[in-house]
Amino acid sequence: MPVSTRSDPEVQKTAELSILIVSWNCKRMLADCLDSLRDQLSSYRHEIIVVDNASSDGTSEMIRRNYPDVVFIESGANLGFARGNNLALAVTHGKYIFLINPDVVVVSDCFRNMLQYLEEHREVGMMGPQIVGSDGAIQRSCMREPTLWNQLCRALALDRFATRSRTFAGYLMGDFQHDAIREVEILNGCFWLVRREALQQVGPLDDRFWMYGEDLDWCRRFRAAGWKIVFFPEAQTVHYGGGSSxxxxxxxxxxxxxxxxxxxxxxxxxxxxxxxxxxxxxxxxxxxxxxxxxxxxxxxxxxxxxxxxxxxxxxxxxxxxxxxxxxxx
The missing domain is CATH 1.20.1280 (Monooxygenase)
Incomplete structure (x- = not known):
């Protein structure tokens, strides 16, 4: 049964932003992620909710000792990505909700730029920033809807030989430079910003997906409900990758x-x-x-x-x- 350690309930109720992080055995990366959030969030009323999926690396002790303001939920088992995030979503209060992987470090002005865009574009239900690796190279962070054709191209490795072709590398958007604001079909799940009105209409993640696939499903449901999904390179985060996997x-x-x-x-x-x-x-x-x-x-x-x-x-x-x-x- 999940066990929750809550911060000040009055602070939670007035939160503008809710930041959700699901972690499993990546204590050091989680600490770096939480530290990167401090300066970003200083001017916002916010809540940070960490769900720990039964880590054995001392994550719970570290959170209680160094981050007393964090709402900490110990799931008691490795529930996977979707169920872990749904535990946190159920207790959020913010108008805007960020789902962030623990192996992500947030770069200066990321929140401010994304929130300003979302305020000005009411039709957008989900956003994602530009993702860069620890080496500074831009990482792919969006995809197109899978089809039998683009999956055949993947199976035959045609997308590796024609990396810039929409026809053969369209699934992973090899033709897209990830440097322009653009409506996209799928945002990968290492960093999502979601509008609460959209969440209330679409519903939480489908927790039948234990790990992977939930990004395809959730984005499809957002689009089906009439919400736009936007890739936003005017905000940036660093993704170290593979914290749990x-x-x-x-x-x-x-x-x-x-x-x-x-x-x-x-x-x-x-x-x-x-x-x-x-x-x-x-x-x-x-x-x-x-x-x-x-x-x-x-x-x-x-x-x-x-x-x-x-x-x-x-x-x-x-x-x-x-x-x-x-x-x-």
Missing amino acids: KQASLFCYVQMQRADLQYWRKYHGLLSCWCYWALLWFANAWRAGVVAILYFARRSRNCETRLRLKRHLACVRHLYINKYSSDSQ
Whole structure:
């Protein structure tokens, strides 16, 4: 049963902004994230809500000792991304809600610029900033709706050979430079700003998605409800990446395939689901074959190649066992 440590309830009730962070075994990154929020939030009435998914690295002690103003919820189990965020969403008060990954550091004026834009554009229900890596390179933070065509291009690796083509690399928006304000179909979930009116209409994340897939689903529901989703490069955050998923990369890779199928089953018919399952199975099977040849021919025998082989074989096995029609929750 979740256990909550609350800050001043009167401060919460008058909060303009609610910041939600779900964490699992990434204490150091979480501390960096929380520290980066202090200057950003000093001029706003706000609440910060951290949900800890049963970390074993001392996260709870660190939060209680160093961040007493944070609303801290201990879930008691690893609930995944969607359920963890939904725990926090249920107790928010802010007019605007930020869902931020713990491996993100917020850069100066990020909140101010995004909030100003949202105030001036009432039709926007969700926004995301420009994401840069620790090396300063711009990271992809938005996608287009998955289709059988763009998933076929992914399966055949055509998007890697025609990286700037909308026709072949359209799913991951290889043709988009991520440097202009633009309405997009999907924002990846490392940093979301959501308007409360939109949240009340759309509802919380679908917690049947344990990890991955919830971004595709939530964005689709926002668009279906008539809200615009905007990529906003005039605000910026640094994403160090993999705060939790790096610790269980093989498991997370399989979960990604599972979530893709789960999303497809939610919105598509039986024939389309079968085709999509076949694309996923084929993509992992032929990649496993290529990596195995490289590995056993000693052309690329290293830890990374071995991990790639394990990932693809695990996905082939998972997809074969569960088939396209199994929910496999």
